[in-house]
Each structure stands twice: as structure tokens, then as C-alpha cells.
Amino acid sequence: MLRWHLLILLLTSALAHGSELVIATTLSPEATEHIIGQWQTQPQAVSIRTLNRTSSSLERLLNNPLGEKIDLVLSSSPMLMQRLQDGGKLSLFENKIEDSRRLVPESIRSTTVAVAISGYGILVNRTRLQEKGLPTPKTWEDLGDARYQGMILMSSPSRSDTTHLMIESLLEQRGWQQGWASLLQVSGNLATISSRSFGVANKINTGLGAAGPVIDNYANVLLNSPNLSFNYFPTSRAAPMFIAITHTSTNQSEAGRFITFLLSPSGQQAMSDSDSGKYPVYPLPPNHPMAHQQSLLLEHPPLNYPLTIQRQKLVQLLFDSAITFRLTQLQDAWKALNQAELNLKRPLPEIRALLTQVPVSAEQAADPQYLSQLEQQPDFRESQLMAWQQFFLQQQRLAIKQLEALK
Structure with missing residues (x-):
């Protein structure tokens, strides 16, 4: 009987782990709390757990084959995303949203998505x-x-x-x-x-x-x-926030659904709520209180990303x-x-x-x-x-x- 109880507990734990998305991020817990809270209100949303790290610590985590299983990487650092892509750590992702694509350095557009901007x-x-x-x-x-x-x-x-x-x-x-x-x-x-x-x-x-x-x-x-x-x-100038799915994620479909949510109207709204302090990737209507500053950020030319990374x-x-x-x-x-x-x-x-x-x-x-x-x-x-x-x-x-x- 005890053996059956243990087996049930193990199966339950495995199922729970399988339905969880783990996001490794360089952002502070406060910066992601509201976004994740809004995701959890979506129908059939899986739970999300974040690992808040510096870029170097996050990179070591992803390079450790025995380390934590991570599904998504969320960061404002194009340098980190470039290194992860070069190391084969990121999955391909087709982003069809042009307002998002143009904010991503060309060298990482095959894997990385811009979901918000900051200044x-x-x-x-x-x-x-x-x-x-x-x-x-x-x-x-x-x-x-x-x-x-x-x-x-x-x-x-x-x-x-x-x-x-x-x-x-x-x-x-x-x-x-x-x-x-x-x-x-x-x-x-x-x-x-x-x-x-x-x-x-x-x-x-x-x-x-x-x-x-x-x-x-x-x-x-x-x-x-x-x-x-x-x-x-x-x-x-505009500083994009990037997200990408890891190559080793066992929840690729759910991870993709989370990115799609972030680019949806409700996800973009969550990004630009005062609790998050970011701007959507889509241009805001002129009468929006955040539209003027968003326009100012976007009017400056982007960084020379190849030189910045190099x-x-x-x-x-x-x-x-x-x-x-x-x-x-x-x-x-x-x-x-x-x-x-x-x-x-x-x-x-x-x-x-x-x-x-x-x-x-x-x-x-x-x-x-x-x-x-x-x-x-x-x-x-x-x-x-x-x-x-x-x-x-x-x-x-x-x-x-x-x-x-x-x-």
C-alpha cells in the first residue's frame, strides 16, 4: 500500500513539473510579477516559475547539462541572446509580427522575439x-x-x-x-x-x-x-525586452503559447501597465498617455548591435x-x-x-x-x-x- 502511495506521489510530481514553465530571466522579480499574474488569468494557462539571475549566472545555468530545466529566457540583453544562440541553446521561432521583428538585432531574429521596449x-x-x-x-x-x-x-x-x-x-x-x-x-x-x-x-x-x-x-x-x-x-533610445525558447525545453508548445500571449493585445497591455513600466512593441494611439514617450524612444536609431556585441x-x-x-x-x-x-x-x-x-x-x-x-x-x-x-x-x-x- 505504501509503495502505491509513493508511486502516485511521484506521478503527480512528474505531471505537475511537466505542466510548469520555467523562465530564466535577468529581470528583477518585481518586473515580471505582474506579467506572469496576467498570464495566469488566461484559459488553461500553465503555472510559471522564474529564476532571476545575472547574465553570466544564467548562461552558466543553461550550459550545465545537470542543471535546472529551463523553458524560456527573458532578458533585455541582446549580447546574452546572441551567445545562447551561437551555443545552440535556443530554438527557432517564427515571429510574424513586424513591429516586434524590427526591434530584434538581425543576427538573432530566427530565435528571439521582442515583446516590449524600455528606455x-x-x-x-x-x-x-x-x-x-x-x-x-x-x-x-x-x-x-x-x-x-x-x-x-x-x-x-x-x-x-x-x-x-x-x-x-x-x-x-x-x-x-x-x-x-x-x-x-x-x-x-x-x-x-x-x-x-x-x-x-x-x-x-x-x-x-x-x-x-x-x-x-x-x-x-x-x-x-x-x-x-x-x-x-x-x-x-528604445531598449527591447527579448524572449526565446530554449532548445532543451520539454514544453515547447506551451512556451510558444506564452510568447504569443505576450504579443497579443492583453499581453501587450500587461507589459505596459504601470506595474511593469514598459511600452508595447506596437505604436500606441496618439491620445494614449504613454504614446509621446514611446514615440521619443522609437525615433532614435537603434544601437549598432554588431559592434555592441563584438x-x-x-x-x-x-x-x-x-x-x-x-x-x-x-x-x-x-x-x-x-x-x-x-x-x-x-x-x-x-x-x-x-x-x-x-x-x-x-x-x-x-x-x-x-x-x-x-x-x-x-x-x-x-x-x-x-x-x-x-x-x-x-x-x-x-x-x-x-x-x-x-x-
Whole structure:
């Protein structure tokens, strides 16, 4: 009798597991909760369980043959989707919705579907700013203003593909050298570097920082707080949210049905509800309250995805070498420079130039051979990292030497 009970329990468990969709996602639980809740109201909807991971962790999960069985991957990262497709981890999916297809990089259109769009901007804690008597920062230049010293938060591209895409957008729009100059100036105001991009939003919400660059859906789920506000970057472009079915999914049909739901009117409505903070892939009618911002996001040209994917490793390594691993020294150097400019009542462009240069040229950053060596040759990568370290150390020494000469 006991044996029969055990057999029934095992069969029940197997059936339950078979009727469940598992979604591995780089999004926060708050960003997916509402969408999944709306799916569960559909007739005969199977249950969904999410695994929230960073891109690198999610990739390791899918590369582990003994790991969790995953049916769908949901992420804002085209780089992740490209690597998964290249590794044979994704199933083919025919997406006939042109409004969705055009938002997907051409190289991954055979497997990957765009189901929503977002934009980037600055989340601020208004209470903290009011306490300091400071205006709301709305641009990258504002984030680098000396008045916000020790009050800015952001993540790094090696920890967050969302942050990586924000940085790539800045680099493409401003140019390689000027883009890095803006980032290095912002670095002087950083309180810390968060390990996750949605951690930036949560820290600002709790008052650990006053402002920081984030994607809109991480901000919007928190905007019921009267302390917070969010403003899009004036040049923010549309950042699609992608989904794909894994090659090993045993629930391909149900997974496909979930994607079809997301592209349906009710699914798109769920995506654009305030709880999700995203925009549908279909153009909204002009009288819709979200139509103007959606139009602004879509009017900017998309990222150069081939270049973004190709130089991902370079941007990650250079950001950590230039900023993450030098944060304390940068904070000290910028504090000294800002104080010197205040005392002298004039800018010091020569010293600023020393603190905002990077050791990689725009030509190298677009050179397939250089990028390939950096990606695939450990010895070459290590030699570059050592050279970069020496470059930043020398620049910092020169800046400090010139600042001391002004005293």
C-alpha cells in the first residue's frame, strides 16, 4: 500500500513539473510579477516559475547539462541572446509580427522575439536632494556635476548587461573618447558601484544614494513612493525586452503559447501597465498617455548591435579597470580637482583631461582583430590590463602633481 502511495506521489510530481514553465530571466522579480499574474488569468494557462539571475549566472545555468530545466529566457540583453544562440541553446521561432521583428538585432531574429521596449534615465530620491538644496539631475553632464559628490549610484557593465547597454548608447552617441570622459567625470561622484542594476534603484529608494542611471521599469515599479521621481535621458533610445525558447525545453508548445500571449493585445497591455513600466512593441494611439514617450524612444536609431556585441568584453574590462577597481582613488582625485577649481574660481581643463582619458583609441574599439585578441587570447588580454593599469596610475600621478603645484 505504501509503495502505491509513493508511486502516485511521484506521478503527480512528474505531471505537475511537466505542466510548469520555467523562465530564466535577468529581470528583477518585481518586473515580471505582474506579467506572469496576467498570464495566469488566461484559459488553461500553465503555472510559471522564474529564476532571476545575472547574465553570466544564467548562461552558466543553461550550459550545465545537470542543471535546472529551463523553458524560456527573458532578458533585455541582446549580447546574452546572441551567445545562447551561437551555443545552440535556443530554438527557432517564427515571429510574424513586424513591429516586434524590427526591434530584434538581425543576427538573432530566427530565435528571439521582442515583446516590449524600455528606455533609460535617471532615478532620483527627491527627499535627499531637497535636504541638500540640489536640483534634479537629468543628463549625464548633470550626474558629473561636483555638487553631487558621493551621491550617485550605478552598476558596472561586467555585472549588468542593462548598464552595459546604457554605456554603449552613451559611447555611440557622444563618440568613444567623449563618452568615456563623461563616465569618468561621473565616477568622481559615485558613492558605490552596485552589483546589480536593479540594486541601484533599490538603494536610491532607501536613501543610500540620491540619483543614478537606470532602466525605466526598475524605476517605475518604485514610483508609488513620494520620495522618488524618474526622468528619461533626452537621447534615450528604445531598449527591447527579448524572449526565446530554449532548445532543451520539454514544453515547447506551451512556451510558444506564452510568447504569443505576450504579443497579443492583453499581453501587450500587461507589459505596459504601470506595474511593469514598459511600452508595447506596437505604436500606441496618439491620445494614449504613454504614446509621446514611446514615440521619443522609437525615433532614435537603434544601437549598432554588431559592434555592441563584438566589443562587450572591451567595455566591461575597460570600465572595471578605469572605474570599478580605482573608485577610491578617483573619488579622492576628483574631490581635490573640484576643490581646486572652487578655490581658483576657474576650470582646470588640463587636469580634467588627465582624469578623463582612456588608453584605448576609438580605432581600436572598432577593430575586429583587436577585439578578437582581447576576447580570445588570455595572454594578450592580461598584457592589455597591465598596460591600462599603468596608464591610469600615471595619469592620476600627473593630475595630483599638478594639483599640488597649485597650492
